Amino acid sequence: MAKRSAPEVNAGSMADIAFLLLIFFLVTTTIETDSGISRKLPPIEDVEDPPIIKQKNIFTVVINRDDRLLVEDELMQLEDLRAAAVAFLDNGGGVGDEACDYCKGKRDTSSSDNPDKAIISLQNDRFTSYNAYISVQNELVAAYNELRNREAQRIFGMDFTVMEKFAKDGVSYAGNKDKLKENIMRIKLMYPQKLSEAEPRK
């Protein structure tokens, strides 16, 4: 018998099949947006006698049920909150042991002693909208980041947010990673994030 060669398979429809699959994946793809503001909740514990904090070291932010802001007993627009928070944290009004040598604020004696003592207290109503709450949180975090960036620029010549990004993915950073983490801790200690949230008012 004569040897017959196998007939060639027609590959013309391969493109169609591939297109079908392609369109399926195109439609189902959602490039997920998983980024946000990270917070740590305070653990539940009974504090016997809470430490006494001087009124001047507390920066109160209240959001009412109509999403309006009351900062240090004065009405304020959201646009001005960041600057006000920066001014408060960076005030450095303390003297002696409580002095802050890197603060660039007004050194007003009626405002915070140093960034370590300064506490931002956020209070909201049960009817405050989540939009307003996140906006305020964002502005307060931005105030901390602004100060941290400034100090990181001064000491390490690099933005704090950039340093954190490097510490997180790590691959793209050429230098010593332990050193980087140490530097981050140092900046964090200079401006510790002390954001306390009160139970919402009924």
Place this chain on the structure above:
Amino acid sequence: MSKFRKKSGGELPPISTASLPDIVFMLLFFFMVATVMRQNTLKIQNNLPMADQVEKLDKKDLIMYIYAGKPSQRYQKTFGQEARIQLGDKFADVKDIKAFIEGERASKREELVPFLTTALKVDGETKMGLISDIKQELREVNALKINYTTKKGDVFKNMN
């Protein structure tokens, strides 16, 4: 000069489509790799607020998602207009959160449990009362690492 004259009756040769499957396959593989299948079908409106001081969440398997918001249009008849919590695929109540967190913890390896983060995907219109309740529940089960998932954008667009 006949050298440069066009050949008479020179029709365009058909473009070869032999490489088309290759191109399409290349695109196909890209989308197959980049696709993240949605784990949960949303039953609520979920228009996240915007923020710009955000941190990226990596390690998708170490995140527990809690959704909250008004039920979507087609569930409003049965569940009303009040903002609700969604855990996994189902509507849930505030007191179901503890069980949900415990369940998630049990499904992970023990050494990974301390790294679990709770991502709150909450619609911007929701009232803070509900969120405070969620946070209180999370505190009670000691799930303290949370992340308010947001879209990237200017915060001033939130308030209008």
